[in-house]
Amino acid sequence: MRYIVGDTETTGRFAQDRIAEVAFLEIDRKLGVLPENECFHTRVNPCMPMSPEATRVNGLTDAMLRNAPRFETFVETLLTFLSGATLIFHNAPFDVRMLDAELHRCGLKSIEHYVANVEDTLALSRKAFPGERATLDALCDRLGVDRSARTTHGALVDCQLLGQAYPKLKKALWTNRELSETALAYAQVHRESRVLAERRKALQGKLAAIMPGAEPVDGPGFVISVDKVAKIDWEKLARENLTQEVIEQLVPRYEGSIFAFNVTDV
Template sequence: MRQIILDTETTGLRVEDGNRILEIAAVEMIDRKLSAPERHLHRYINPERDSEEGALNVHGLTTEFLADKPKFADIVDEFLQFVAGAELIIHNAPFDVGFLDEELGRLGRGRIGDYVAGVVDTLKMAKDNFPGKRNSLDALCDRYEIDRSGRTLHGALIDCELLSEVYLAMTRGQDSLLIDFLADGGSGDPVADAARRAARKPRIVTRPNAEEAAEHAAYLDELDKIVKGDCLWRSYEPKPVTEAEAA
C-alpha cells in the first residue's frame, strides 16, 4: 500500500479569509516503510500575500523569504503526480484538505479527493483512542516517546516526519494477523495450511513474571477507561509467576 504523510503551512488559519498555502511536504511510505528521502516532496510556495502575525510566529516563513519561490500553480502538476492514487495521512485533515481544495479550485483542477485513494485523519484517530486528552502532534510525540527536540518552529517537512512515526505507533498491531499469516508461509489453501501447522513443533511460551504482569494490568486499566468497561483482553490476562513456581 502506498501512503503519503502530508502537511502544509499556511498564511493563516481560515481559508475563508483568503489565506494560502506557503509550504507543502509529502513523505512517501510503502507497506509501512518510509521511502528514501529523495522520494519525498517538499516545496516552499509564494502565497502571493503576507502571513497573518499569528501564523508567522508559528512557521517563521517571511514574505521576503517566499518572494522568489514558485507559486502553487507552478508546482501543482508535480504535487498531483506525486500523490496520485495514494492514501493521504494528515493530522487534522479537514484543515489541510480545505486549503488544498481551495488552491486546486482556483486553478480549475477539482478537489484533492479526485486524485487520491482516501484520507486518514490522525487527529480523529487520536481523539477516538484517547478521548478527553490532548492530541496535538506534540502531545502524541510525547505520549509515544518520539523525539521532537529538533522541532522549534512548525515546518511541514519535520511535521511529516514526526507524524509518520506517530501514525506507525498508533496503528502498530493492526496488520499483525496478516503479517503473522504471511510470515508463517500461509498458502491460501486451508487444508494444506492446517496440515502443515499440525506437523510443526509447538511454540515455547514464557509466562510473565510478577513485574511484567503488573505492567500489563496497568495497560489494560487504561484500555478499560477508553472503552468505559472491561476490554476484551481481560479474558486473556496472564497469571503472574509465584516465587515457588519461579524456583
C-alpha cells in the first residue's frame, strides 16, 4: 500500500472557490518523508481572482497564478500518481470537497473512486489528544516536528510537515490504544474478581451452615474432616441447589484425613 499526504490551497473557503495549488507527497508510513519519495506539486490557474483573505493565508496572488496550468490539463497525470493509494489530509473533508469539485468540472468521478482510502489527521489528532488544539502547527509542536520553514500555508511545505507528523501521530494513537486496552482489561479482571469473591462468600456461608465441622480457610474454599462428610444433609444441600454431584466437583483432591472444597467454579 502506498501512502500519500496531500494539501490544497484555494482562492477561498466557499463552494464557488477553486484550487490554486496542489501538492501530493508519497511517504513511508513508519519513517515519514524520505529523500527519494515521489512528489506531485503545481500551482494552478483557478480562472478566478484570489480573495484577499486567501492571499493572506497562503501568499498566492493572481499574478503568480496567471501562467500556471489549469486543473484539467494535468488531472490525468495526477490521478495516475494517486491511483490505489491511501491519501492523508489534515482536514480531509475540505480538501476532498475541493478536489471533487474540480474533478466533477472535468467530467470525472470523486477522488475516493480513484484511491484506496482517505485518512484525516485532524480527526486523528483530536482522538489522540482530546481537548487539545488540533491545527497542523499545534500537531507538529506536540510531536516535535520542526515547522520553522513554514511561513505561509503552502501546499508543498504543509505536505512535508504532515508527512513527518503522520508516523508519530499513528504511534501516539497506538500507544493510547494499548493503554486503554490495558486499563479496560484491568477493570474487567477487577470486576470479575469482585463478583467471584461475593459468590464465593455466599457459597461458603451455605456450606458452613449445612456441613458440620466445615472450617473456612484462606483461599477459595473449605476443609472438612473425612468423618464429617458422611453426616452431610444431602436433602438440605439439594434445597440450596447444591447437589451431591456439585459437592463432589468441589473436592479436587484428597489429603489424608481432610477434603478440600474448592468453590471457585460453582
